[in-house]
Amino acid sequence: MHLSPRNRWVKKAELIPWDQIETDYARLFKGFKGQIAKPARMALGALLIQIEYGYSDEETVEQIKENPYLQFFCGLPGYEYKAPFDASAMVRFRKRLTPEKLAAINEEIIKRTETARKQQKYMYDHRQHSVGQRIVNLRQPYLRPIVRGKAKAATEFGAKLDISVVNGLVRLEKQSFEAYNESELLKTEVERYRERYGCYPKRVLADKIYRNRDNLSYCKENRIRLSGPALGRPKKNTVVDKKAEYRDICERINFCFGMENMASDF
Numbered sequence: 001m002h003l004s005p006r007n008r009w010v011k012k013a014e015l016i017p018w019d020q021i022e023t024d025y026a027r028l029f030k031g032f033k034g035q036i037a038k039p040a041r042m043a044l045g046a047l048l049i050q051i052e053y054g055y056s057d058e059e060t061v062e063q064i065k066e067n068p069y070l071q072f073f074c075g076l077p078g079y080e081y082k083a084p085f086d087a088s089a090m091v092r093f094r095k096r097l098t099p100e101k102l103a104a105i106n107e108e109i110i111k112r113t114e115t116a117r118k119q120q121k122y123m124y125d126h127r128q129h130s131v132g133q134r135i136v137n138l139r140q141p142y143l144r145p146i147v148r149g150k151a152k153a154a155t156e157f158g159a160k161l162d163i164s165v166v167n168g169l170v171r172l173e174k175q176s177f178e179a180y181n182e183s184e185l186l187k188t189e190v191e192r193y194r195e196r197y198g199c200y201p202k203r204v205l206a207d208k209i210y211r212n213r214d215n216l217s218y219c220k221e222n223r224i225r226l227s228g229p230a231l232g233r234p235k236k237n238t239v240v241d242k243k244a245e246y247r248d249i250c251e252r253i254n255f256c257f258g259m260e261n262m263a264s265d266f
Contacts, residue, residue: 006142006177009069015109016044018075028096038085041075043093044105049073050090057090144177164189166201182207186215190224200224 003010018041025040049070050060064070065083076084123129136157137143145155162174162182173189174180186206194200203225204210211228219226 045074
């Protein structure tokens with residue numbers, strides 16, 4: 001499976017010195033007899049997941065079984081449809097990884113984090129005032145501030161979405177926690193429409209931001225009417241179909257981006 005590098009469990013896995021922990025963990029086993037022990041990453045990963053959410057032993061195992069990101073955090077090479085260990089193993093994990101050992105591991109993680117904080121000195125030395133990909137929420141480190149310049153909230157936090165609506169059916173075209181120019185998506189979304197229905201839409205109801213010269217030229221080339229006023233000052237003796245404009249505005253109020261089928265039987 002393709003996992004997002006921005007997922008919080010993927011990022012947490014990057015902060016933990018797994019190899020060093022594995023070496024220290026191996027010293028707890030003196031002989032070579034008995035059942036083969038689970039790797040340190042699996043044991044520690046399961047305990048950290050349990051501490052994060054307060055799950056019972058049984059629920060911790062169920063969550064790991066169902067979530068590919070938690071399986072990655074525990075060191076599994078690929079997604080497995082079965083539990084990687086029994087709930088009773090959590091008891092053994094706690095006996096081997098005592099609070100003292102967990103505290104030592106935490107100190108090592110903090111050292112790595114402090115090393116990363118040296119970027120603050122870099123900002124001071126280079127007279128910079130911003131940090132890319134900075135963490136603004138410890139519980140949700142994937143969140144990013146998006147400056148929108150709106151009167152109610154100049155900065156918003158959360159996902160930015162682009163949706164398309166065709167005959168009342170809504171599709172999520174793009175989701176991102178980073179700011180992006182949605183006008184650049186028009187061609188991609190229209191081409192997706194053509195792949196689904198075998199033709200270009202008759203018209204596209206979109207916000208003014210989509211009405212740039214590139215998009216207008218693209219729509220004209222494919223005989224698509226892009227809703228909204230013409231660019232620049234209106235020319236003399238220009239005939240405007242006010243009824244069509246009013247209908248487009250009323251229909252677009254219900255959604256941000258819409259397309260109407262060219263063929264009447266869709």
